[in-house]
Amino acid sequence: MTNSAARPAGRREWIAFTVLLLPLLLVSMDVSVLYFAIPAITRELDPSATQQLWIFDSYAFALAGLLITMGSLGDRIGRRKLLLVGATAFGLASVCAAYATSAEMLIAARVLLGIGGATLMPSTLALVRNLFQDAVERGRAIAIWSGAMTGGIALGSVMSGVMLNHFWWGSVFLINVPAMLLLLALVPVLVPEFKDPAPGRFDLLSVPLSTAAVLPLVYGLKEIAAEGPEPLHLVSVAVGLAFGFVFVRRQRTRDDAMVSRALFRGRGFGAGIALNAIAAFAMMGSAYFTTQYLQSVLGMGTLEAALWSLAPSLLIGAAAPVSAALAQKTDRAYVIAGGFVLAAAGFALIGLVGSDSLWLLLTGAGVLACGLVTVMSLVADMALGAAPAEKAGSAASLLETGQEFGGALGMAVLGSLGTAVYRSDLSGAEPAVRETLGGAVATARQLGGPAGEQVLALAREAFVHGMQYAAWGGTALLLAAALLAAALLRRLGAPAAQPAEGPAAQAPALAG
Structure with missing residues (x-):
């Protein structure tokens, strides 16, 4: 099997790339969109101090814990297909978050948003890699992608402040819905499907292993930043490192590893x-x-x-x-x-x-x-x-x-x-x-x-x-x-x- 020469991207690819910036912008905005909404949420839903922390952190933890799994899954079932599934989940979870009637419901919706975000982030970047076969064009596209991701985090807090000046707190989540509908309409028309033609069997055991490695480690590091090196936080980091060692060892010894050794060649x-x-x-x-x-x-x-x-x-x-x-x-x-x-x-x-x-x-x-x-x-x-x-x-x-x-x-x-x-x-x-x-x-x-x-x-x-x-x-x-x-x-x-x-x-x- 031989590679053909790199084909320059045309107008269709650049339009498709513009569409792919939508989920990237929204996922990065959702990291900071709650900065101004939390006082209104506190008045309406009366969360406890612990629930308030989880309203913030559940999105980031779900996103971080499932990135590796979703990236590997997209290679197997198709990155466009995973993007569409993620966009649907992200849009529905946004509606659930906007109309949450309790702190528990909002936390659950934020978890679903994180899961949807974990499908969208690697799918968009992987599709950029596949759309632009020419190295110069790919570098230009990824540069724009990086700038949009960084700008989205800053824009999220401002957007939430503007929305809250005119609407109720749930409006900060409904921003996502029109963009996801537009994505669902345009992606099947503009973006081709890409996937591994010979992916091998999906290693199911690596899914909980990767999650068990990422979540305690990210949680422990964030809590150390907020509260200092308490024993529980250090134990959390140690647990994450231990599961990470097991996960890496499994990837190095299996032919159907979730993380292919070919990547590091x-x-x-x-x-x-x-x-x-x-x-x-x-x-x-x-x-x-x-x-x-x-x-x-x-x-x-x-x-x-x-x-x-x-x-x-x-x-x-x-x-x-x-x-x-x-x-x-x-x-x-x-x-x-x-x-x-x-x-x-x-x-x-x-x-x-x-x-x-x-x-x-x-x-x-x-x-x-x-x-x-x-x-x-x-x-x-x-x-x-x-x-x-x-x-x-x-x-x-x-x-x-x-x-x-x-x-x-x-x-x-x-x-x-x-x-x-x-x-x-x-x-x-x-x-x-x-x-x-x-x-x-x-x-x-x-x-x-x-x-x-x-x-x-x-x-x-x-x-x-x-x-x-x-x-x-x-x-x-x-x-x-x-x-x-x-x-x-x-x-x-x-x-x-x-x-x-x-x-x-x-x-x-x-x-x-």
Whole structure:
């Protein structure tokens, strides 16, 4: 079986790609769409403190836990088919969430949204890999894909704030329904089916193993970021690592493994996953501080803070396409390394932020985002280009799972570093003030007058001090990542075009 020459994408492929951006944008928006809705949900549904946390986290946990399974399933049954199933589930779950009458019902709907999101994310990226057989065009498309994903997270919080100014809290979920209906109407017409022509038997035991590895690990890392290294959280991380060891061992010894060993034979695939995780580490680690800075240090309202947080996203739209063009003219290793250096410069600017430095913060966040999107778009293209076309779903799911791990780890490590500095600076303060900046703000409001202002000023200075330490730690990590990228990827070259093989993976003319 031989590969034909790479066929340039036409108008049909680019229109299909535009349609595929819809689920990507909505899934990434759903990560942040509840930021403003939770007070209204609390009034209407009266959730307990634990239920409130699960309303937030159940979506992300279901998404992370099932990415590997859904990527492998899409390779077997067809990525377009899985996308349509996921879009249907996502739309129905959105309606259930919008009209939930209890906290339990909303949590269940959020879980279903996460399951639907787990089918949509790897399917869209895998289909991009299959639609664009030419390496240059694929790099350009993945650059746009990366920018849309990053922008969607920022847009979600703003969109929810705007909707809640005019409608009830359930409206933030109903945003998804028209887009999913449009997707269901257009995808069968515009997007061809792609799947592995010889997928082998589906390894059912690997499904619970992969979930048992991902969920406790992501949960433990997120809780460490929020509450510190409590014994339960450390045990959760240990359990996830133990199941991860068993899962990896099973994948290495079975012919019908869920994660094909053929993926890691491609030069650049493993390095791409690792570098993508480092970029996610820095992105989520920085977001942990910048969102709190805008609201608790500068005293902005939530909608105002969300609107300001969109400012760095304006630069992202240009960063990914420019980096894709540069990667075609010079060694991609140096462009990726340059992206890490640019991101490190952004972190260094954040390290100079004081207690009243809005524009310096936004500049640093913008430079950081440009560098990280440069890295993430190029390493995603590199990893997918190195993977066999028939395994694109599994390759995409591994990239995104690594991104989930990196993000959770970034919040845990940089968040813990900043918290340690904050608590050290306030070692003589009362527990509520020393615990978190939010606790200090609440205490200052209770005290009022000069005493409250003094508490708030000290807490804000301590938070900024902790953010500075975390930013310099992030700067050092990203500079090390730049050296690692240059060393690992040098002379890797541009990915060879690998059109999908088999009758189910031919040109878009077979769609319908």
